[in-house]
Amino acid sequence: MSLTLYNSLSRRKEPFETLTPGRVLMYCCGVTVYDYCHLGHARSYIVWDTVRRYLEWRGYAVQYVQNFTDIDDKILKRAREEQSTMAAVSEKYIAAYFEDMERLNIRKANAYPRATHALNGIQRLIHELEQKGIAYAAEGDVYYSVRSFPGYGKLSGRKLDDMQAGASGRVEVPESNHPESNHPESSHPESNHPEPNTSVPEPPDDPSAEPKKKDPFDFALWKAAKPEEPFWDSPWGAGRPGWHIECSAMVRDGLGEQIDIHVGGADLIFPHHENEIAQSEAVTGKSLARYWLHNGMVNVEGEKMSKSLGNFTTIRQLLDEPLAILEGDRFDPMALRLFVLQAQYRKPIDFTPEAISSAQISWQTLKAGLTFAQDFGNALGWTDLESDDSRAGLQNPSEVAQQAVQRFQSSMDDDFNSPGALAVLFELAKELRRAGNVINHVGKSDRDASDLRQEWQTLVDLSTVLGLEVLGLEAASAQEASGQAQVNSPEIEAMIAARTAARQSKNFAESDRLRDLLKAQGITLIDQPDGTTRWRQGSARP
């Protein structure tokens, strides 16, 4: 069995072969840090984190690098609004990024280069492009001459001439800028509409508005500094880098001239990744990345979630606010992860209340399987959970465990088909939940303890590959909860005895009253065929 992945470059699934056996160099386009991350970002980074985890599980040593864009017009705009600086705004949202990602159990990259730390590499790259006659300076700006790179358009599958026709249709109304040109945005501060603001410092990419460009599709590698903006000295004068060049430079500095996998949102294919290829490959003469992978968008009511449409929900908003659809509960971060992984990564997913509640409940099911050892390990005599050889059983995996791993792998090998992989996890989790319920209700298991042990261990292992884990805090509180139950035990036993007496005298009204009383405290009673009554805490378990 071999791993196959869909390469945006060829628009086909291809077998995965690394540049160096056993090693994967992987670069992920990160965020521009001017605001909190929304669900679109969450999806992207959950997906690529999962890909990275899977590659490692498959035995590859993965070097994973993800950048922060911390030089950008939007950051500057935010800094002006907050009477702050670009650096301060960046720091704030980088910190927020890490907080959000940690909650989603996204593992840290090996490196997080920032544009502001990559100026040397950026300038070197621009210089080399200039030497090769592909970049040209114009009044303090430097542009990339798109027509000098024969391969331009190979990733996005478009031709410059085709685009020109389309672009002209969009840019035909430059007059719309004029009426508002002397109305700063503060003239309508109460407006929450995310209308494109015509007073932003940078004009839209209107070819006619940038006469410095030789060709309308040329793009900026370096931008001359405007007054009161941060700048860096350069051979072309004071200024700052364009957006695309930073990734070319950071890939080269952090991973080398050629990498295995370059990933990012599908909305980055053009122009960002196309330009990145043009920049890097024109200099090195080598293909930049062997595989280009792009995740699908998160939609809201059929439309892409995006800043400009204003239809976004931030990660922290979704996780922190009690939700009506969840009857006032908060959305579990792992349920968000599940929501993302329940779709194949290239397909769009719709963010709806139904999807949220479905994911939340699904996570409860999976969690019941994951906490099986914690809940029932004692009952099954699993005393070695903490010890090093606790996984010894997996040396000789059972048929069920082997098949689960095999099915999981063959799904994931097929272009990271996580929905298929999840089906395997759910089958294991549901069986464990069933077995646990039987123990609760009958007092003993109807399954062989070591078989269950293997199924549980397999579930935990495979879930971890997808980053679906019961994290520390939750695990601790679950244990705490079971400890509490012990404390109240005598009181409960007394009530059960009273109820048993009532039942024996057929006083069912009293018997039901006591049942309801305990139920209100979260205690569920289980009458046994032999007339005795068992109980357990927690009525929520489905």
Added chain:
RNA sequence: GGCGGCAUGGCCAAGUGGUAAGGCAGGAGCCUGCAAAGCUCUUACCCCCAGUUCGAAUCUGGGUGCCGCCUCCA
């Protein structure tokens, strides 16, 4: 207008030539004084039309609908 993608049950979503995984949500029954759990059963004309084939959700052609990119965007 150009390029790309998607259409499977109430919702989500696998399946890429041999008569439909899984999740969520439902229905019926057995069991129970009532419960809880368990068990059994149960819900698909795979967007439409034509073609290839012994056989297609799966391949080919045409159509319809939706989405993304072409402008900052995960």
